[in-house]
Amino acid sequence: MRFQFINDHVDKYPIRLMCRVLEVSRSGYYAWQRRLPSGRQMANQVLVAEIRKLHKQSRQTYGILRIYFALRKLGYRCSRNRVARLMRHHNIRAWQKRSYKKTTQSNHAYPVAANKLGQRFQVSQPNKVWSSDITYIATAEGWLYLAVVMDLFSRQIIGWSMQLSLKRPLVLDALKMALQRRQLRPGLLHHSDQGSQYASHDYQSLLAQYAIEPSMSRRGNCYDNAPVESFFASLKKECVQEMVYKSRYHAKLALFDYIEVFYNRQRLHSSLGYRSPIEFEQLATFS
Secondary structure (H helix, E strand, O other): OHHHHHHHOOOOOOHHHHHHHHOOOHHHHHHHHHOOOOHHHHHHHHHHHHHHHHHHHOOOOOOHHHHHHHHHHOOOOOOHHHHHHHHHHOOOOOOOOOOOOOOOOOOOOOOOOOOOOOOOOOOOOOOOEEEEEEEEEEEOOEEEEEEEEEEOOOOEEEEEEEEOOOOHHHHHHHHHHHHHHOOOOOOOEEEEOOOHHHHOHHHHHHHHHOOOEEEEOOOOOHHHHHHHHHHHHHHHHHHHOOOOEOOHHHHHHHHHHHHHHHHOOOOOEHHHOOEOHHHHHHHHHHO
């Protein structure tokens, strides 16, 4: 405390005088002063505090690159190597998870559309290619199934549905939400797997009603629908993690928050230049 007092008043009183009055040695004061954090150390402390804040806001999902780009957006001047070093030193890392459950029912007699997308996932305009798929969430009451429709231009989830079964209403409701939210372009392509839900008469009739062209992945080839598979992997890693929700109601609340609040509006996507899907679309609209 005495050394700090001297340091706070060096512009008012001589150091020699303050040391004599406070009964401390000048050598002791100078040694204490050398132990003070350097400008670089203090800047690192500020940076680590902001990294922890961003990591928490990302639900502990951001790794080095997303933290780096988030810091740059906030105006911090730092290198990726510096961010990586600080995150490693303070044990700040993204949560990881891998899981799988079969949701595709491809043993059916419905006609199957050709793969017209052909893994061309870079799309130049919104509402040009939509992609859809199904995943599952564990709850104490049993499985909750989630179907989504993604606009490949911005990777935004534009339609979704959560239900207790894998039957056709699951995917139909997700498509109907997307149709209500978006203004269609002529020649819109809809891509999915060969599951019976997507190949069914009801689903294909709805696509035909809006003049939407169907496309389907090759059987058993998850790479043909990689963007939606990537979204599901992020959802399992960043939202569900190892959790088994105590009810389907609680799972629905968490999934709604992840899709509509975090993923579409906040999460930085590497494929979008580290912007959120909605930000990416807005920039494209006004550019």
